[in-house]
Amino acid sequence: MDKRAISIRDVAQAAGVSTATVSRALNAPGRVSEETRRAVLEAVKATGYSVNPAGRNLRQRRTGSVVALVPNIANPFFSAILAGISSVLRPAGLNLLIADTLAGENREGPVRDYLDRTRSDGVILFDGNVSPTALEPRAGVETPPLVMACEWLEGRPLPHVGIDNAAGARVVTEHLLNLGHRDVAHVMGPPENVLTQTRAEGYRTALAEAGLPCRDDWILPGDFSLASGARAAEMWLALPDRPRAVFCSNDEMACGFISALAAKGVSVPRDVSVAGFDDIELAQHVHPPLTTLHQPRRALGIDAAKLLLDLIAAPELYGATHRIEPVELVRRGSTAAPGDG
Amino acid sequence: MDKRAISIRDVAQAAGVSTATVSRALNAPGRVSEETRRAVLEAVKATGYSVNPAGRNLRQRRTGSVVALVPNIANPFFSAILAGISSVLRPAGLNLLIADTLAGENREGPVRDYLDRTRSDGVILFDGNVSPTALEPRAGVETPPLVMACEWLEGRPLPHVGIDNAAGARVVTEHLLNLGHRDVAHVMGPPENVLTQTRAEGYRTALAEAGLPCRDDWILPGDFSLASGARAAEMWLALPDRPRAVFCSNDEMACGFISALAAKGVSVPRDVSVAGFDDIELAQHVHPPLTTLHQPRRALGIDAAKLLLDLIAAPELYGATHRIEPVELVRRGSTAAPGDG
DNA sequence: GCACATGATGTAATCGTTTACAAGACGCGA
DNA sequence: TCGCGTCTTGTAAACGATTACATCATGTGC
Numbered sequence: 251m252d253k254r255a256i257s258i259r260d261v262a263q264a265a266g267v268s269t270a271t272v273s274r275a276l277n278a279p280g281r282v283s284e285e286t287r288r289a290v291l292e293a294v295k296a297t298g299y300s301v302n303p304a305g306r307n308l309r310q311r312r313t314g315s316v317v318a319l320v321p322n323i324a325n326p327f328f329s330a331i332l333a334g335i336s337s338v339l340r341p342a343g344l345n346l347l348i349a350d351t352l353a354g355e356n357r358e359g360p361v362r363d364y365l366d367r368t369r370s371d372g373v374i375l376f377d378g379n380v381s382p383t384a385l386e387p388r389a390g391v392e393t394p395p396l397v398m399a400c401e402w403l404e405g406r407p408l409p410h411v412g413i414d415n416a417a418g419a420r421v422v423t424e425h426l427l428n429l430g431h432r433d434v435a436h437v438m439g440p441p442e443n444v445l446t447q448t449r450a451e452g453y454r455t456a457l458a459e460a461g462l463p464c465r466d467d468w469i470l471p472g473d474f475s476l477a478s479g480a481r482a483a484e485m486w487l488a489l490p491d492r493p494r495a496v497f498c499s500n501d502e503m504a505c506g507f508i509s510a511l512a513a514k515g516v517s518v519p520r521d522v523s524v525a526g527f528d529d530i531e532l533a534q535h536v537h538p539p540l541t542t543l544h545q546p547r548r549a550l551g552i553d554a555a556k557l558l559l560d561l562i563a564a565p566e567l568y569g570a571t572h573r574i575e576p577v578e579l580v581r582r583g584s585t586a587a588p589g590d591g
Numbered sequence: 592m593d594k595r596a597i598s599i600r601d602v603a604q605a606a607g608v609s610t611a612t613v614s615r616a617l618n619a620p621g622r623v624s625e626e627t628r629r630a631v632l633e634a635v636k637a638t639g640y641s642v643n644p645a646g647r648n649l650r651q652r653r654t655g656s657v658v659a660l661v662p663n664i665a666n667p668f669f670s671a672i673l674a675g676i677s678s679v680l681r682p683a684g685l686n687l688l689i690a691d692t693l694a695g696e697n698r699e700g701p702v703r704d705y706l707d708r709t710r711s712d713g714v715i716l717f718d719g720n721v722s723p724t725a726l727e728p729r730a731g732v733e734t735p736p737l738v739m740a741c742e743w744l745e746g747r748p749l750p751h752v753g754i755d756n757a758a759g760a761r762v763v764t765e766h767l768l769n770l771g772h773r774d775v776a777h778v779m780g781p782p783e784n785v786l787t788q789t790r791a792e793g794y795r796t797a798l799a800e801a802g803l804p805c806r807d808d809w810i811l812p813g814d815f816s817l818a819s820g821a822r823a824a825e826m827w828l829a830l831p832d833r834p835r836a837v838f839c840s841n842d843e844m845a846c847g848f849i850s851a852l853a854a855k856g857v858s859v860p861r862d863v864s865v866a867g868f869d870d871i872e873l874a875q876h877v878h879p880p881l882t883t884l885h886q887p888r889r890a891l892g893i894d895a896a897k898l899l900l901d902l903i904a905a906p907e908l909y910g911a912t913h914r915i916e917p918v919e920l921v922r923r924g925s926t927a928a929p930g931d932g
Numbered sequence: 933g934c935a936c937a938t939g940a941t942g943t944a945a946t947c948g949t950t951t952a953c954a955a956g957a958c959g960c961g962a
Numbered sequence: 963t964c965g966c967g968t969c970t971t972g973t974a975a976a977c978g979a980t981t982a983c984a985t986c987a988t989g990t991g992c
Contacts, residue, residue, distance in 0.1 A: 274980090309978080
């Protein structure tokens with residue numbers, strides 16, 4: 251048994267042809283004769299050869315992998331999306347790399363690292379808060395195609411996959427209004443986040459359409475975390491005239507909100523209706539189960555990966571392509587008409 | 592501006608040295624004179640050079656990446672573990688690849704694909720149900736170091752990181768016994784799974800130690816899914832003498848169990864105490880919050896990655912190393928003394 | 933019978949690094 | 963002064979694939 255792994259040379263020798271022919275037989279079967287193709291395939295089987303990606307990548311100036319940059323790997327919101335991405339990438343022969351933008355001190359680091367043709371063939375970026383300079387072209391560094399997913403960068407036309415957040419927020423708010431509520435509060439995400447802003451906009455639009463004023467003191471701060479939802483519940487409790495419906499900008503805050511209320515003996519939805527956004531797994535398991543807006547996470551991942559593959563194949567073809575996945579309101583137990591219980 | 596990205600040659604030229612010297616200046620600074628080292632670093636900065644991993648990998652016969660093989664990427668149980676892995680890998684200059692063993696038809700595919708030195712520098716395998724043949728050495732293929740995490744392969748001495756599942760299950764069962772329960776049922780995971788078997792063993796040990804018989808009709812089948820937990824609840828309801836305590840082999844089933852009971856008007860923990868295993872995020876948010884055994888998931892990921900790095904550095908040094916993380920019982924609302932409520 | 937297109941294959945360059953080996957300079961002890 | 967180890971550097975050979983180009987045989991149209 252040899253020490254070195256078998257290479258294309260061994261196959262060539264076994265088949266009695268040159269390495270060029272072996273390569274052609276495997277990658278462009280139409281360009282060799284039927285006879286040699288068979289001989290090569292047989293030699294491949296006999297030797298147990300499989301191509302060495304490092305060699306191929308070097309020659310072809312590719313990396314064979316696509317990187318998904320998420321704000322935080324530990325956030326389970328992304329797992330279904332990553333599964334979708336993986337399901338597209340694997341058949342295409344590409345590896346899925348993951349990294350988080352929060353790793354280390356500066357948010358830019360990982361983005362800069364991977365936004366480089368020698369490091370990845372393409373990037374799917376889930377973080378809309380990277381500094382704009384991180385995406386600037388740098389001298390001597392070719393940048394691979396980039397797809398924004400879920401979040402996006404304001405004022406920068408980049409390919410994007412996501413949902414219509416404003417419309418979604420509007421649907422949720424209208425659901426509360428349709429139940430008969432006239433006083434609807436809103437718990438916001440982190441202020442600088444595009445999702446926060448867009449969802450708040452949808453909320454305001456729905457109120458305006460219904461001819462209702464938008465009261466500033468009914469807009470409560472948050473940061474998308476469970477804890478901030480609980481804090482918002484405290485603020486809500488302290489309001490002189492508590493609105494009987496609350497739309498939280500994401501599910502985690504809605505869950506935190508509900509559980510903090512439960513601890514204070516306030517009943518949902520009898521005393522207050524609470525709705526969320528995202529339809530994370532937790533949403534259907536809290537008590538009461540959460541009314542929320544469903545994001546098709548696996549489909550989003552699949553879309554993002556497909557779009558990226560298209561861009562890799564033909565970088566110039568696409569301007570700022572957008573793919574918007576449809577969303578759906580999921581009515582569960584956490585919302586009800588003001589009188590009900 | 593040149594078309595081709597800048598390579599080590601450009602740096603060599605700018606610094607007036609050979610490429611070998613540039614390489615040494617960057618990778619083994621002690622082996623060049625202080626003077627040339629400075630010149631090289633300056634040239635690097637001036638040109639904006641960064642090493643091309645494909646070239647390096649080819650020469651060094653490495654891939655620069657480690658792959659985590661999970662049964663199912665979409666399962667959020669793994670996200671915190673992956674975050675832990677990533678936090679160790681990144682500083683070490685390694686990429687984290689993820690793939691699932693369920694992708695495609697055969698469970699072996701991805702394992703075979705990545706268990707190859709030309710494909711990955713190391714593998715962390717979370718699936719204990721891969722066919723043993725998938726790990727067999729193959730002619731012409733060098734296998735990279737492999738670390739089993741969470742699950743393991745019976746009768747095969749492989750490096751492993753995880754917890755003591757038998758002891759954990761025993762602690763949970765003892766908790767129920769200490770509350771005063773004498774009748775404790777058990778909901779099992781998929782029969783062929785090592786975790787299922789080991790946790791069941793811990794359950795039986797605890798019963799035996801307490802001098803209690805282990806009744807076969809109180810051992811209910813399941814498959815680790817929420818739905819199977821709900822089905823187990825139906826079976827429990829149908830039992831002639833319902834045991835007043837149930838230990839579910841994982842949290843998902845415990846949650847399914849509880850919510851199915853709630854639908855039937857059975858109250859937890861008043862009518863029956865329910866405990867789980869894992870302490871997934873959901874556990875603290877169901878109603879009532881679940882008593883369970885906490886697995887330090889991030890720490891497990893960190894451990895697995897560190898062990899793998901050690902193995903990569905010195906493959907021969909380690910036999911079947913095991914690293915066992917301590918676990919902890921988390922008492923929440925789902926368990927109580929038989930009389931309470 | 934000739935010019936030329938077509939198809940199949942081999943030769944060798946190339947991708948960008950690292951590193952074995954060699955070589956020159958220098959200092960030091962005998 | 964000579965021999966030898968140590969430092970520093972350069973030359974060139976890998977690593978393993980793909981592919982531009984050349985070559986040669988064969989077939990086709992006139």
